[in-house]
Amino acid sequence: xxxxQLINQIFTKKSFLCVGLDPDIKKIPEHIRKSxxxxxxxxxxxxxxxxxxxxxxxPNLAFYECLGVKGISEFEDTVNYIKKxxxxxxxxxxxxxxxxGNTSSMYARTFFEEYDIDALTVAPYMGEDSVKPFLEYKDxxxxxxxxxxxxxxxxxxxxxxxxxxxxxxxxxxxxxxxxDDENMMYVVGATQxxxxxxxxxxxxxxxxxxxxxxxxxxxxxxxxxxxxIDDCGLLVNSSRGIIYASSNEDFADIxxxxxxxxxxxxxxxxxxx
Amino acid sequence: xxxxQLINQIFTKKSFLCVGLDPDIKKIPEHIRKSxxxxxxxxxxxxxxxxxxxxxxxPNLAFYECLGVKGISEFEDTVNYIKKxxxxxxxxxxxxxxxxGNTSSMYARTFFEEYDIDALTVAPYMGEDSVKPFLEYKDxxxxxxxxxxxxxxxxxxxxxxxxxxxxxxxxxxxxxxxxDDENMMYVVGATQxxxxxxxxxxxxxxxxxxxxxxxxxxxxxxxxxxxxIDDCGLLVNSSRGIIYASSNEDFADIxxxxxxxxxxxxxxxxxxx
Numbered sequence: 001x002x003x004x005q006l007i008n009q010i011f012t013k014k015s016f017l018c019v020g021l022d023p024d025i026k027k028i029p030e031h032i033r034k035s036x037x038x039x040x041x042x043x044x045x046x047x048x049x050x051x052x053x054x055x056x057x058x059p060n061l062a063f064y065e066c067l068g069v070k071g072i073s074e075f076e077d078t079v080n081y082i083k084k085x086x087x088x089x090x091x092x093x094x095x096x097x098x099x100x101g102n103t104s105s106m107y108a109r110t111f112f113e114e115y116d117i118d119a120l121t122v123a124p125y126m127g128e129d130s131v132k133p134f135l136e137y138k139d140x141x142x143x144x145x146x147x148x149x150x151x152x153x154x155x156x157x158x159x160x161x162x163x164x165x166x167x168x169x170x171x172x173x174x175x176x177x178x179x180d181d182e183n184m185m186y187v188v189g190a191t192q193x194x195x196x197x198x199x200x201x202x203x204x205x206x207x208x209x210x211x212x213x214x215x216x217x218x219x220x221x222x223x224x225x226x227x228x229i230d231d232c233g234l235l236v237n238s239s240r241g242i243i244y245a246s247s248n249e250d251f252a253d254i255x256x257x258x259x260x261x262x263x264x265x266x267x268x269x270x271x272x273x
Numbered sequence: 274x275x276x277x278q279l280i281n282q283i284f285t286k287k288s289f290l291c292v293g294l295d296p297d298i299k300k301i302p303e304h305i306r307k308s309x310x311x312x313x314x315x316x317x318x319x320x321x322x323x324x325x326x327x328x329x330x331x332p333n334l335a336f337y338e339c340l341g342v343k344g345i346s347e348f349e350d351t352v353n354y355i356k357k358x359x360x361x362x363x364x365x366x367x368x369x370x371x372x373x374g375n376t377s378s379m380y381a382r383t384f385f386e387e388y389d390i391d392a393l394t395v396a397p398y399m400g401e402d403s404v405k406p407f408l409e410y411k412d413x414x415x416x417x418x419x420x421x422x423x424x425x426x427x428x429x430x431x432x433x434x435x436x437x438x439x440x441x442x443x444x445x446x447x448x449x450x451x452x453d454d455e456n457m458m459y460v461v462g463a464t465q466x467x468x469x470x471x472x473x474x475x476x477x478x479x480x481x482x483x484x485x486x487x488x489x490x491x492x493x494x495x496x497x498x499x500x501x502i503d504d505c506g507l508l509v510n511s512s513r514g515i516i517y518a519s520s521n522e523d524f525a526d527i528x529x530x531x532x533x534x535x536x537x538x539x540x541x542x543x544x545x546x
Contacts, residue, residue, distance in 0.1 A: 022376075024379070060372075060376060062370075062372060062376045062377075062379035062380045062383070063376075063379055065379075065380070065383050066379045066380070066382050066383040066387060067387075068345065068349060068383075068387055068388075069342050069345050069346045069349065072338075072341065072342050072345050073342045076341060076342065094372075096370070096371060096372055096396070096399075097335075097369070098369060098396065099333075099335060099367075099369050100421070100422065100423040100425075100484075100489075101423065103295075103333060103335045103336075104335075106297070106335035106336055106338075106339045107335045107338070107339070109339050110335070110338045110339040110341075114339060114340075114341055115341075123369070123371065123396045123398050123399075124398060124428075124429060125396050125397060125398045125418055125421075125429060125430065126369075126396075126418065126421050126423060126425050126426065127423070127424070127425020127426060127427065127428030127429055127430070128424065128425040128428055129423050129424050129425040130423065130425050131425075145398055145399065148373070148398075148399050149373065150373040150374065150399060150400070150402050150403065151400070151401065151402050152373075152399050152400020152401040152402040152403050152404075153399065153400060154400065155397075155400030155401055155447055156397060156398060156400055156440065156443060156444065156447070157398065157400070159432075159434050159440065159443060160434060160435060161432050161433060161434055161435070162433060162434070162435050162437075164435075167429065167432065167440065170429060170432060171429065174428055174429070211373075216373075
């Protein structure tokens with residue numbers, strides 16, 4: 001999916017919500033846990049319930065890999081299900097990959113050819129040749145970690161160099177030599193609040209993938225205040241706050257309700273642009 | 274495997290060689306490519322041929338994931354084969370994972386419980402809570418990226434802060450608040466030459482996983498000159514230089530020959546300690 005199509009979806013659906021598909025087998029409702037393909041069944045119900053309120057899905061690979069071959073197979077089923085029944089949804093594989101060039105090429109082949117997913121999260125530590133192989137695909141996206149939502153983001157990402165430039169700013173600047181706002185986005189945690197100002201200074205036009213609203217404590221209004229742009233430029237993710245809002249048989253209905261609540265707030269924010 | 278057992282293996286076998294299992298389906302010999310489980314068959318032949326010359330194997334997940342469920346299944350077979358027939362070998366999953374705490378916990382569960390592998394490579398960009406979940410397992414190891422072997426290592430890893438401390442040095446120092454030389458190693462590229470001096474200043478006693486000898490141009494003697502310690506403290510990896518030394522039917526014999534050549538150089542280096 002290209003930038004124009006994504007923006008189109010956002011303004012048509014009045015939503016820039018991304019639903020995180022992190023199906024922890026220990027947390028999904030008991031009646032589903034017993035089924036043959038519990039992860040896929042859970043995802044399917046969540047997807048059917050939330051599709052009208054969101055524009056993107058973000059399966060987090062860790063939650064599939066931990067089940068070995070079976071987990072990967074249910075990941076594939078999930079991706080295929082979205083592609084078949086909700087082809088207008090943007091799919092992000094949250095995998096935080098990044099390795100030397102020939103290895104990154106293999107990962108790119110996996111996610112962009114084998115699974116034909118729209119975007120992949122990538123870690124920047126290894127620099128240019130670890131990121132570039134992902135940028136060689138038309139209408140596919142690298143979503144590079146810039147300023148993450150967790151406590152550990154303070155350990156290295158905020159380190160200032162001699163000129164006062166912080167590491168995440170360096171990542172924003174340097175990476176724009178490799179790609180542009182048509183094939184690169186950045187991860188910026190919703191918990192980072194006013195830091196969105198600094199982000200927009202270096203990436204005024206890029207889409208930002210924003211995790212951390214909900215369970216992690218980030219605030220949608222604050223994110224929008226500093227982060228939203230004319231093209232919206234935001235994909236705000238919620239995982240646990242939606243998919244585990246209820247652990248009973250009504251989990252999908254409650255997930256829909258939670259997704260709708262967020263979508264309505266987003267509609268207000270979009271109307272202010 | 275704990276540190277003492279690893280050191281014991283190294284001095285018994287007079288080798289600190291790690292063989293990288295990066296089986297690219299496009300590069301493995303044609304007669305194997307046609308088999309039912311080509312990746313596993315290739316690995317099996319390489320393992321049987323090289324086991325006596327090395328102390329560790331390092332499958333790189335990218336080369337398995339790119340084949341989807343089938344690839345993961347052959348990865349599992351490979352790990353199980355090593356564990357069954359060569360239980361004294363140290364197994365490293367080269368996956369460069371790292372995510373927010375609850376996600377890193379899932380990855381830890383995958384690699385340390387599901388696959389029961391000895392060590393996992395981890396990217397440091399997301400800081401403390403992205404690394405710590407991996408350190409909660411007895412006799413398991415985090416191998417943290419410090420100074421990698423690729424060109425892109427110059428983009429961020431060498432950035433100096435106001436006090437002149439470089440990012441990789443900050444990673445070495447900070448991470449020692451989370452783990453120690455009994456559960457943490459560092460990735461330092463063989464291509465980094467004299468930088469091993471700086472590494473040893475901050476991590477005098479840690480094991481270093483050193484990729485980049487062979488295909489990437491690193492030099493074993495130079496690595497040892499600056500990096501070897503009384504406990505050896507090095508695992509030097511070669512992937513392409515061994516496993517693709519021949520693409521004919523004799524590939525396993527040639528791989529054994531290449532591994533033996535490196536082992537003999539290592540024996541000389543160990544005798545100098």
